[in-house]
Amino acid sequence: MPEQPPESGGTALADEVERTGLVADAVTVEIAGVTAGVEPARKRRLGIGAWLAIVWLVGLILAAIVAPILPIAGPNETFTSIQRAQAPFSTINETGGGTTTPFAEGHLLGGDRNGHDLLSRAVYGARNSLIVGFGAIGFGIIAGGLLGLVAGFYRGKIDTVIVGFLDIMLAIPALVLALSLTAVLRGRVGDLWILVIALGIISVPILGRITRANTLVWSEREFVTAARAQGAKNWRIMTREVLPNVLPAMFSIALLGVAVVIAAEAALRLLGIGLSITDPSWGGIINDGRDFLTQGITAHVVFVGSAFIFLTILSLNYLADVVRARFDVREAAI
Amino acid sequence: MIRWRRHERADTTAERFPTETLEGPLLEVRDVKTHFRTSRGVVHAVDDVSFSLDRGRTLGVVGESGSGKTVLSRSVMGLLPKKHVIREGSIKFEGREIGNAGTDEMRHIWGSQMAMIFQDPMTSLNPVMKVGKQITESLLYHLDISRTYAAELAEALLTSVGIPEPKRRLNEYPHQLSGGLRQRVMIAIALACGPKLLFADEPTTALDVTVQAQILDLLQEQQRERFMAMILVTHDLGVVAGRTDEIAVMYAGKIVEKAPTSVLFRNMKMPYTEALVHSIPKLADKSHTRLNVIPGRPPQLVNPPVGCRFAPRCPHAQEKCVHEEPPLRESDVPGHLFACWFPVGTPEGNEALARNRAAGVPAAVGRDGAATASMGSSAAELG
Numbered sequence: 001m002p003e004q005p006p007e008s009g010g011t012a013l014a015d016e017v018e019r020t021g022l023v024a025d026a027v028t029v030e031i032a033g034v035t036a037g038v039e040p041a042r043k044r045r046l047g048i049g050a051w052l053a054i055v056w057l058v059g060l061i062l063a064a065i066v067a068p069i070l071p072i073a074g075p076n077e078t079f080t081s082i083q084r085a086q087a088p089f090s091t092i093n094e095t096g097g098g099t100t101t102p103f104a105e106g107h108l109l110g111g112d113r114n115g116h117d118l119l120s121r122a123v124y125g126a127r128n129s130l131i132v133g134f135g136a137i138g139f140g141i142i143a144g145g146l147l148g149l150v151a152g153f154y155r156g157k158i159d160t161v162i163v164g165f166l167d168i169m170l171a172i173p174a175l176v177l178a179l180s181l182t183a184v185l186r187g188r189v190g191d192l193w194i195l196v197i198a199l200g201i202i203s204v205p206i207l208g209r210i211t212r213a214n215t216l217v218w219s220e221r222e223f224v225t226a227a228r229a230q231g232a233k234n235w236r237i238m239t240r241e242v243l244p245n246v247l248p249a250m251f252s253i254a255l256l257g258v259a260v261v262i263a264a265e266a267a268l269r270l271l272g273i274g275l276s277i278t279d280p281s282w283g284g285i286i287n288d289g290r291d292f293l294t295q296g297i298t299a300h301v302v303f304v305g306s307a308f309i310f311l312t313i314l315s316l317n318y319l320a321d322v323v324r325a326r327f328d329v330r331e332a333a334i
Numbered sequence: 335m336i337r338w339r340r341h342e343r344a345d346t347t348a349e350r351f352p353t354e355t356l357e358g359p360l361l362e363v364r365d366v367k368t369h370f371r372t373s374r375g376v377v378h379a380v381d382d383v384s385f386s387l388d389r390g391r392t393l394g395v396v397g398e399s400g401s402g403k404t405v406l407s408r409s410v411m412g413l414l415p416k417k418h419v420i421r422e423g424s425i426k427f428e429g430r431e432i433g434n435a436g437t438d439e440m441r442h443i444w445g446s447q448m449a450m451i452f453q454d455p456m457t458s459l460n461p462v463m464k465v466g467k468q469i470t471e472s473l474l475y476h477l478d479i480s481r482t483y484a485a486e487l488a489e490a491l492l493t494s495v496g497i498p499e500p501k502r503r504l505n506e507y508p509h510q511l512s513g514g515l516r517q518r519v520m521i522a523i524a525l526a527c528g529p530k531l532l533f534a535d536e537p538t539t540a541l542d543v544t545v546q547a548q549i550l551d552l553l554q555e556q557q558r559e560r561f562m563a564m565i566l567v568t569h570d571l572g573v574v575a576g577r578t579d580e581i582a583v584m585y586a587g588k589i590v591e592k593a594p595t596s597v598l599f600r601n602m603k604m605p606y607t608e609a610l611v612h613s614i615p616k617l618a619d620k621s622h623t624r625l626n627v628i629p630g631r632p633p634q635l636v637n638p639p640v641g642c643r644f645a646p647r648c649p650h651a652q653e654k655c656v657h658e659e660p661p662l663r664e665s666d667v668p669g670h671l672f673a674c675w676f677p678v679g680t681p682e683g684n685e686a687l688a689r690n691r692a693a694g695v696p697a698a699v700g701r702d703g704a705a706t707a708s709m710g711s712s713a714a715e716l717g
Binding site: 156221222223227228229230231233240241245 | 453
């Protein structure tokens with residue numbers, strides 16, 4: 001083995017090594033690569049997909065926040081141009097002719113049957129949909145997570161009681177439960193918050209069971225015993241040792257839950273509870289376009305609502321994967 | 335957050351550094367039984383185990399898998415679950431009975447008085463917590479110190495357990511460390527609050543052979559520096575040979591032989607101990623030498639046999655062994671206890687062995703005559 005060239009003034013030696021055809025420099029390079037390898041791996045660039053997802057989510061949230069100052073129509077403004085454009089199905093059809101396109105000039109995504117601008121409704125709808133989706137699932141994560149964590153960690157009687165309670169909730173059809181919850185809550189809080197709480201309560205048993213199942217597994221791990229052997233209290237073990245390991249599983253279910261809740265809001269609207277027609281939401285857009293799904297040109301209304309839900313959930317899931325791959329510090333990462 | 339922590343911290347200085355006399359053994363275990371209620375019946379995992387350990391001394395607990403070594407150490411430390419566990423006997427730590435202590439009481443002892451190193455460093459560190467945090471956590475909990483000081487202590491601890499670049503390691507996650515480094519981190523965590531008694535539960539089993547000796551040397555060095563007592567649990571007699579003051583050999587939940595290390599290796603009485611020693615491959619053996627194994631398996635602990643639990647596998651076994659359980663008695667060397675009717679190296683033991691070999695019983699042993707013969711000859715040498 002030739003000597004490793006020293007840090008400074010190593011060029012001469014390296015040249016000599018190269019001339020003599022020895023592979024020492026390759027070895028040095030490899031060693032340098034290994035020692036430096038840990039850091040650069042962390043600073044890996046984000047892929048194009050991740051950037052698209054970020055742009056979509058950030059743009060959407062910003063647009064929803066500053067919607068009133070954006071150069072778009074109000075969500076409840078009616079445009080005759082749109083109504084006329086959709087003439088074949090509109091009452092205006094009789095008075096003035098019409099084209100066969102739902103898109104009228106100045107309306108990027110066209111409009112719905114009531115002559116509302118769809119872009120505007122989607123942007124304003126993002127406010128309601130995102131609040132309901134994340135609010136309800138946030139509620140579910142906190143309540144369900146707590147119940148699941150306690151049940152899985154302590155087991156025994158507490159577990160039996162909590163699991164029984166969650167099973168009872170699961171056994172009641174979700175829409176019936178939501179209907180009765182709204183009936184109870186109506187008048188006490190705003191319509192939006194009724195939805196958040198009702199749909200949040202529905203998501204509790206699902207998130208609770210996922211958390212419990214994972215907690216059962218992680219509580220058995222040796223490092224939990226090790227923490228106990230160091231004198232840690234149960235609450236500390238639960239929050240510091242077990243919870244961080246359970247969170248990834250909770251979040252992956254929760255992201256799917258957001259999509260389900262956004263759609264469920266539309267279902268409740270159909271049943272006449274929740275938001276009214278003047279409060280736009282993505283689920284509401286789908287609901288408005290539902291009747292005309294088979295009637296040619298206005299089918300795009302359903303599509304616009306679905307596309308917003310689809311792109312948002314896709315972005316969230318994709319980003320969640322990227323984040324997990326980047327920050328996963330568990331052995332699975334190797 | 336910090337304030338809350340301080341409030342939580344229960345130990346007072348007087349409790350942590352007791353000024354009472356250092357008389358008497360540090361740990362006294364008397365007739366400890368640990369039984370598990372299972373669907374198959376009651377498992378007698380540990381039966382009537384007694385020993386005592388002085389400050390700064392090392393006890394090796396040896397036995398094959400399932401002999402109750404780990405259960406014993408966890409019983410003493412009080413780490414077993416409450417449900418489905420029957421525990422009897424007395425455990426005195428510094429003269430204080432802790433056998434029936436509740437979790438709240440034990441919490442003052444765990445970490446600061448007794449600590450444990452686990453078998454597998456891959457699973458005994460939290461994968462999502464940085465190494466530094468895992469060390470400072472218990473420091474902050476047990477000692478009344480600031481966060482910055484705890485971080486300094488953690489770094490010093492990592493240095494003392496021989497981890498290079500401790501500052502960088504503190505900010506790394508367990509998966510970034512090798513097995514040996516992880517076990518060093520585990521040792522650092524266990525030593526953090528200066529325990530008086532350290533349980534090392536097969537600390538090197540999951541490690542590479544080349545690292546094993548390093549870890550054991552480290553443990554020994556730390557133990558000497560801190561005047562800490564240690565219970566070294568292992569299935570490898572080679573591990574305990576040069577590093578313990580006393581060895582307890584366990585079989586099927588019982589201590590079958592206990593002696594100061596040198597006495598045990600020079601003058602073992604129990605055929606099981608002898609069989610364990612012979613099962614260690616020797617460097618001097620030619621390659622492809624058949625390894626000496628102990629025939630058969632340890633008994634089921636649900637309904638342990640009436641007589642000596644090793645009898646079915648023992649080359650010395652006689653009728654008496656199957657029906658009567660040998661008591662743990664003292665040999666002519668003080669402090670050397672063994673439980674055998676026909677001990678190795680005694681006239682009656684040799685006679686029993688010769689009789690068995692002539693008759694080809696027990697079958698398990700008779701099957702491999704060569705092994706038995708070599709066992710016999712080595713026994714003569716050792717005797």
